Amino acid sequence: MGILTGKVAVVTGGNSGIGLATARRFVEEGAYVFITGRRQAELDKAVAVMGNNARAIAGDISKLEDIQTIAATVKDAKGVVDIIVSNAGFTEQAPLDTLTPEHFDKAFNLMARAPVFLVQKLLPLMESGGSIILVSSAMHLMGIANHTAYAATKAATRSYARTWAAEFKGRGIRVNTLSPGVTDTPILEAQSESGGRDEVVNMYMDMIPLGRLAEAVEIANAAVFLASDQSSYMTGADLMADGGVGQV
Numbered sequence: 001m002g003i004l005t006g007k008v009a010v011v012t013g014g015n016s017g018i019g020l021a022t023a024r025r026f027v028e029e030g031a032y033v034f035i036t037g038r039r040q041a042e043l044d045k046a047v048a049v050m051g052n053n054a055r056a057i058a059g060d061i062s063k064l065e066d067i068q069t070i071a072a073t074v075k076d077a078k079g080v081v082d083i084i085v086s087n088a089g090f091t092e093q094a095p096l097d098t099l100t101p102e103h104f105d106k107a108f109n110l111m112a113r114a115p116v117f118l119v120q121k122l123l124p125l126m127e128s129g130g131s132i133i134l135v136s137s138a139m140h141l142m143g144i145a146n147h148t149a150y151a152a153t154k155a156a157t158r159s160y161a162r163t164w165a166a167e168f169k170g171r172g173i174r175v176n177t178l179s180p181g182v183t184d185t186p187i188l189e190a191q192s193e194s195g196g197r198d199e200v201v202n203m204y205m206d207m208i209p210l211g212r213l214a215e216a217v218e219i220a221n222a223a224v225f226l227a228s229d230q231s232s233y234m235t236g237a238d239l240m241a242d243g244g245v246g247q248v
Helices: 017-028 040-050 064-077 101-125 148-167 186-191 197-205 216-227
Strands: 008-012 032-037 054-058 083-086 131-135 174-180 238-241
Touching (some): 008 017, 017 083, 017 216, 032 040, 083 216, 216 238
Parallel strands (some): 008 032
């Protein structure tokens, strides 16, 4: 029996990268998982890999109406949610002197605004014992050039966890952030102006004490810990699964 047997989870951005790895690990541990994403074809492939204990909900969580659809679908299908993983995101480098309002708004709508209303709409379905995991980044602690909007959204996420841990203290609901380091996922390609993965990896490699990128499943394993009763005395905390990049 898995440590998440009988639990119902929602994982945003669950069609690739850390989100997909997390959803797969949750299913392996016995949870029923709803994954969200914008691309139906990728969602269908992800569900096919995970099997009967997964369901896809297509939607853009930067849009409130799509968040409402997600919440309504979960309510109709299961009536409860035990675990929320706010994971959807992207990384695009933008030097301050070329930063556009469009880039800034895209980042904040998806990675700072959407988690607030995702949790708000799903909260009525969550009972005592629930776990909310906000995927942040080691970058919320660091100063790395060309990441003005991205790093700020991750700092906001870290703040939400503290605020909500205090706000939900009488409800038995835990809220924590999970802060990955540089992880080997398709998002790496988007961080380079030329689209070259190698130049992005080389830029980060000297910063990482463990000397390698994280595998997505390593971050997913940390998410399983935060979702389960193994972390029952943790709330408002930041679990750094970052290879030491934000620590030294």
